[in-house]
Amino acid sequence: MTDILLEVADLTTEIGTGPHPARVVEGLALRLHRGETFALLGESGCGKSMTALSLMRLLPPGGRIAAGTVDLAGTDLLRLTEAQMRGWRGGRMAMIFQEPQTSLNPVLRIGEQIGEAVRVHEGRPRRLVEDRVLELLDAVGIPDPARRLGEYPHQLSGGMKQRVMIAMALAGDPDLLIADEPTTALDVTIQAQVLRLLKDLQRTTDMAVLLITHDLGVVAETADRLAVMYAGQIVETATVAEFFAAPAHPYSRRLMASLPGADKRQGRLAVIPGRVPPLDQPFVGCRFAPRCTEVLPECLTEAPGWTALAAGRGVRCHRSAGVPPAPAATAPVPAHSQASAPSATTGDLLTVQDLAVHFPIQRGVFRRVVGQVRAVDGVSLHLQAGRTLALVGESGCGKTTAGKGILQLTAPTGGSVRYLGRELRGLGYRRMRPYRKDLQIIFQDPFASMNPRMLVGDLIGEGLQALRIERTRAGRGKRVADLLDLVGMNPEAAQRYPHEFSGGQRQRLCIARALAVEPKLIVCDEPTSALDVSVQAQILNLLKDLQDRLGLAYLFITHNISVVAYLAHEVAVMYLGRVVEQGPVAAVLDDPRHPYTRALLSAVPVVDPASRRQIIRLEGDMPSPANPPTGCYFHPRCPEAMEACARDYPGETRLGDGRVVHCLRMEQQANG
Template sequence: MSSEVLLEVTGLTSELGDATHPVRVVDAVDLRIHRGETFVLLGESGCGKSMTALSLMRLLPPSGRVRAGSVRLAGTDLLRLTETEMRRVRGGRMAMIFQEPQTSLNPVMSVGDQIAEAVRRHEGRARDRIAARVIELMNAVGIPDPARRIAEYPHQLSGGMKQRVMIAMALAGDPELLIADEPTTALDVTIQAQVLRLLKELQVKTGLAVLLITHDLGVVAETADRLAVMYAGQIVETATTDAFFAAPAHPYSQRLMESLPSAEKRQGRLAVIPGRVPPLTTAFHGCRFVDRCARALTPCPEQVPVWRDLTADQGVRCHLWSAGAAESIARGAAQDSAFEPTLTQASAAVSGVQPAAGEPLLEVQDLQVHFPIHQGVLRRVVGQVRAVDGVTFDLRAGQTLALVGESGCGKTTAGKGILQLILPTGGSIQFRGRELMGLGYRRMRPFRKDLQMIFQDPYAAMNPRMLIADLVGEGLQALGIERTRAGRRQRVAELLELVGLDDDALDRYPHEFSGGQRQRICIARALAVEPKLIVCDEPTSALDVSVQAQILNLLKDLQDRLGLAYLFITHDLSVVAYLAHEVAVMYLGRIVERGQVAEILETPRHPYTRALLSAVPVIDSAQRRTIIRLEGDMPSPSAPPPGCYFHPRCPEALPECAMAYPEALCLSESHVVACRRVREAEQV
């Protein structure tokens, strides 16, 4: 990293909306980024991170404006440039990749044409040399077979490949600074590792500086040189990565760290931050974090904290660091213990306890869900998409089975197939000894009460035109559990209290709630009919760590109180370590390894499981594994490779792996793996 300052931001203040009642989304932000450095902007949703990036690029929405400050890129004040001059900088000297590549790419243009457009705009190359430059950029970002991919459209690419296309477009202008807004949030850990490694390699080759916006502390620990923590439009702490993770200075930073799930925290509850980020329409008079802070001092509500440089590497905006108050920082852990939610005896009993033995609640045997591929005018079936291709497991009451794997491996389809929301093609699904396969809509209806699902996107799962009272009570009415409106309303109020929401939510609409609150409402709706089994489909994937902690605590409490069984679909292995009792690892429609959570996370045997675990970003450098690189994408489930489905990407594949799919091998009573390499090792 060079000591030369590339980007210097001073007093940047941006507003949205009417000038008489503005929303100050960025408030007096100061930043410095050096050449070749990775600088991270960290914080919860709604803190102003993305608005800061858009202010730097001068891409604020039409109602937005930069009110004050300066933004100097290598000495050039970007805020004083005309729009014509700024266009040469934007995408040229400074480029940006956005959080969701699917919405950032033009769906009716090939990816080659979209990269070529960026090359023409920023490099001005002759037409006959543009194609060569496009292939050169695609090679630079690790897109295999670029000559073929150049003609493909965004929908034909995986999430990781789409993000690589976005990076290639950003590199077309040879930028000095790349702004990456949550570039890995929606990606699997293996693809995330590829994208982050790519950015690091580009930095080494070109001296590129990266401003990375994220709320993933693991990504921060593994990629950042320095960071800034943002809260309610303000920077509240800056530090080098080592200094921050050794001793975060601001109470907000400390609570973010303590909210992270891990195996070590299975015995208790995760720390949570009560409330949420205040709306930026608020007229702040003191510290912006005061209403959520357990260690607030007398001046905090009325006196704005000043910025203090603690060391050459770390600064903070907090009254706790005023003269004579430093001792309270050292006592922070002891004081914070009073801030933990009260742990009920029931929750204390369940934490870390293995589920009770007994007959399985759910038994799934050789589950298959295939989708026909139609072709031609007559729509003849010419093949099958084998989304789920022979899944077997069982699940007991009070138990959590985590189903993990990359996107597209069939996790969600398996969950929907078990609940008969998608009709399975074959296999057996027994709930409490009753076969569910082939029941049809009417005969399946009595089982709906016991089988519920929490969907990944809570907003998409709710009718935006219905009040919360009607949304949560819909199942009570449909299944005839509570026939009177007054009775349903009373029951819904009790459910909302159970998930930590006030009854004033009854007469509000879904858009009036935060993401975490909407997920709580979806949990209340699933609980309304008193189910025995809940399929949780990535219920925390889009949430900040503080909100995620609230949801995980809630799920754990409810499991103990009501004896619920969870099929927890996720690719976040830190959540698995905290919540799950057993883990099943899925690849291309089949389970390749299954066992107790400790067996899978501590002694993984299948090469795919080890690759997944190695790619998980972790805070503690002592716990980091050497990343096992998986080249290429997961094969299409419409044409799975012969033999073991994983062998084309497996770094340990044997010639025999391409011959036949390996049989499952029992390593212990609970640990099962399907791998020829493991079988040979066990026979030695």
């Protein structure tokens, strides 16, 4: 690091009016050097994104910067007029927003959107703009950039849309790039590509990156220094190596303890009780004190000051003034640990054989069928009571469609789905109705899956009424109260609406709704993908406790490998509608045999440097399920492909550790 690019001092941002406006950022101070990556960590609602919007001066209506300075390359941005700020915003400093789909204009072609940024910030004549746009698209690694110029955002994959956002941000050759959760909605393989792209750009341009994220693995692998935010304040700063070796603040330690992993399978994850407090109130004492397990008497009455621990490292905590930290809290083993979970039945609860879900492609006035989208193309799974089978893979591989096909929410076009030996495929609405009680689903987005006009009590009790399990309102009310208590929520929540709850609480409500009809199997579709690590730990503990207590079986759809390592018993890896490897979770994660599984696991960011794998780079994007490749579907991207892989789809190879792999190389090795 040669010199300081950005220096922020005593930045305070308020939203709202009245005697107690919400101070979403208070007294923030940080420094960024040229060429470094600085990460901002913390739970949702702690002020990370509002910090970024304050630096860009893009606050929402009612927001204002009440105090502080933001010095970028010697200029205080807070003293510039809005007209002057436009020259800096997108020029010397740029921002990548969290959701590329909502940040791109859906009715403008990609070339037009990037070209607008080039014209505004570089002042090029129109005839030269296209050359610069092609140069930017090539710089961010988009294949065939000349063709992509004329495409719309909906025609691009999630990773490519994020690359377009980066290209637009680079149009002004910024000194500082603010990346607000740039990989949250991406698969691990696409995430690895985007992070590698940012690192490559930094090396060539000496650009500084302010990375806002709640993914500790991403921070460990990409950042140089970090700051932890809580309730609008920075509570700790350190280098990445110092932080992960010994986090200094109790909040930081609890975040680390909340991370799931294979080493914590026999116990519960540490959780942080409560949630981030509302910021429209006067605070007395430490803001984290109500949730802290190491609280001191002075924490309740006196706000802690900033204590410098070393050069570039500091903490906001009373214990930093010579009071030794409390012993590390270990997660207690639940009364029903994995070893004492209900034993599985001798047979399979669910048997899926060659499941296929194809969607017709229709064209013309008469809607003629001209092809098929092979979303699920021959999936076979087995699941026993009291067990968890994880289904992993990139977006678009067919995981969610497979789950809906198993539950007959989407009609399968082939194969067999047997529940307790009884065939479900082909049953109509009425004949399927008796099985709805045993087969439930938790959707990925809890807010979108609940009617916002219905009270929580009515939402949870709806299944009880529809399936005629509990006919009286009084009986349903008692059952709903018991369910809310079971998932760790106050029964009074029944009289509130979904929008009155946090993301983690809404997910608990969805779990309560699924449990209301006493199911035997629950399909969990990415139930923790949008949650902070602390809230994720609460949900995983709850799911594990319920499985141990009730003998539930889970089909857990996810792309979070650390969650798989903690919760699952078996794992199946999907690629383009087919399972390529399946077996016990420890065997698959520790020693993957299929090239795609190895590439997928190598891209997972991990905190422990000793556990990191050499990233296997996959060229190109996943092929379209409407036109899958001949032979092995993975061979166009496979670094180990042979000539025969393009001709024949590999059959099933069974390994001695209970695994099934579809790979020609495995066939050759098995046959000697």
